[in-house]
Amino acid sequence: MKQKTERHRREEHGFSLPARLASFRYAFNGLMTMIIEQRNAQIHLVATIAVLALGVLTGLNSVEWILLMLAITLVWIAEALNTALEYLADAAVPETHELVGKAKDVAAAGVLIAAAFSLIVALWAFWPF
Numbered sequence: 001m002k003q004k005t006e007r008h009r010r011e012e013h014g015f016s017l018p019a020r021l022a023s024f025r026y027a028f029n030g031l032m033t034m035i036i037e038q039r040n041a042q043i044h045l046v047a048t049i050a051v052l053a054l055g056v057l058t059g060l061n062s063v064e065w066i067l068l069m070l071a072i073t074l075v076w077i078a079e080a081l082n083t084a085l086e087y088l089a090d091a092a093v094p095e096t097h098e099l100v101g102k103a104k105d106v107a108a109a110g111v112l113i114a115a116a117f118s119l120i121v122a123l124w125a126f127w128p129f
Contacts, residue, residue, distance in 0.1 A: 034083045040111070041079050048072050051122060054129075064125040071118035078114040082107040 034041045055068060085107045089100045 030080070030084075034080060038079070038083050041083065044075055044079055044115075048076075054126065058126060058129045060125055067121050068118075068125050071114075071121040075111070075114045075118050078111040082111050 035045055051068060051072065055065060060068070082104075086104055089104060093100045
C-alpha cells in the first residue's frame with residue numbers, strides 16, 4: 001500500500017483555508033522552480049514581458065489582448081507540463097532510455113506547437129505596427 005504524505009493526509013479532511021493557501025504556495029514554488037532552473041522558461045518570461053509591453057505601447061483592442069493572453073497562457077502551460085514530465089522521467093529512469101527520450105521529445109514538441117501558435121497570434125495582433 002502506498003504511503004501517504006502528510007500533505008495528502010491533511011487534504012483528505014475536507015476544505016480548510018490553510019490547506020488551500022498551502023496549495024497556492026506549492027504552485028508558486030513550482031513556477032519559481034521552473035523559471036529558475038529551466039532556460040526555456042526564462043526565454044518565455046522575457047518574451048511574455050516584451051509582448052505585454054508592446055501590447056501596452058501599441059494600444060491593442062480587447063480581442064487582440066484576449067488572444068495574446070490565451071497564447072501566452074498556452075505556452076506557459078505547455079512549458080510547465082513539459083518541465084514536470086522531464087523531472088518525473090529523470091527521477092524514474094536516471095539512465096538514458098529510448099522511450100524516456102521519446103516522451104521528452106513529444107512533450108517538447110507540445111511547447112513548440114504552443115510557441116508557434118503564440119507567434120502567429122502575435123504577428124496577427126501587432127500587424128502592421
